[in-house]
Amino acid sequence: MKGRTLRRPASFLSASLMLLLSGCSNLDILNPKGSVGLAERDLIATSVWAMLIVVVPVILMTLFFAWRYRASNSNADYQPGWTHSTAVEVVVWTIPTLIILFLAVLTWRTTHELDPYRPLESQVKPINVEVVALDWKWLFIYPDLGIASVNQLAIPVGTPVNFRITSDTVMNSFFIPQLGGQIYAMAGMQTRLHLIADHAGDYAGTAANFSGKGFSDMKFRTLASSPEDFNAWVAKVRASSDRLDMDRYHAVSEPSEKDPVRYFSTVDPKLFNNIIARYNNGNVLDNVKDANCAPKG
CATH class of the missing domain: 2.60.40.420 (Cupredoxins -  blue copper proteins)
Known part of the structure; x- marks a missing residue:
């Protein structure tokens, strides 16, 4: 295959992102016509979906907690002395840490793979x-x-x-x-x-x-x-x-x-x-x- 191509397991997610944003005519970067542009689009999509792993649950939990612990809900447990939960701490720290590590490795790899100074590999004379x-x-x-x-x-x-x-x-x-x-x-x-x-x-x-x-x-x-x-x-x-x-x-x-x-x-x-x-x-x-x-x- 001519040029650089980054293969990612989340490539189908980039297609989903493309579908959601297809109505925006100025987002040409999401409609690539070359291997470099395709790799950059997949990088954007992969990064966005990785960050949404944290963002979406936080939004959903915020809405759930507001509903679950509303003043009119007498069935909700009231625990004014609650101070700590090991399970909550593990989730709160582990998931963001793994995402940061994933994005760090992704950034390191793509910084080199998509270096604009790096010539493209091809059998065709440039x-x-x-x-x-x-x-x-x-x-x-x-x-x-x-x-x-x-x-x-x-x-x-x-x-x-x-x-x-x-x-x-x-x-x-x-x-x-x-x-x-x-x-x-x-x-x-x-x-x-x-x-x-x-x-x-x-x-x-x-x-x-x-x-x-x-x-x-x-x-x-x-x-x-x-x-x-x-x-x-x-x-x-x-x-x-x-x-x-x-x-x-x-x-x-x-x-x-x-x-x-x-x-x-x-x-x-x-x-x-x-x-x-x-x-x-x-x-x-x-x-x-x-x-x-x-x-x-």
């Missing part, structure tokens, strides 16, 4: 995409193909995507809910993310960190398609008359809102590194270790 957060749009550079696009990301289905992400403005956060993961885009730094789409589709991408007045429209579409359709998209981009060198980039990076999709048939191969170097006295830092402070999953 593609590389460089992402630049701008005001208020997203620039996607395909270094191996020599092309770029604004506010549109195209990827082939079943192919791991290796993202290198930075910002040429304030800090932002790169997020494709149905594919999973969310990670900061920071000026002068490069963070990384590895995703895969297991199903063809048109998925929403967004900025998940407030970045000014154009933030609400800082969105993009992720087109996951067959390799043949992806190659056709690449050919369409290469047919564009627009080219992205450093001079053209300065115009593209100017603050603007609700930008349409744009294509660039050629790209300066050093553009991404030059953007990072602007904030580091001309140096390009590899922040694979230093940027691990970025949010995971």
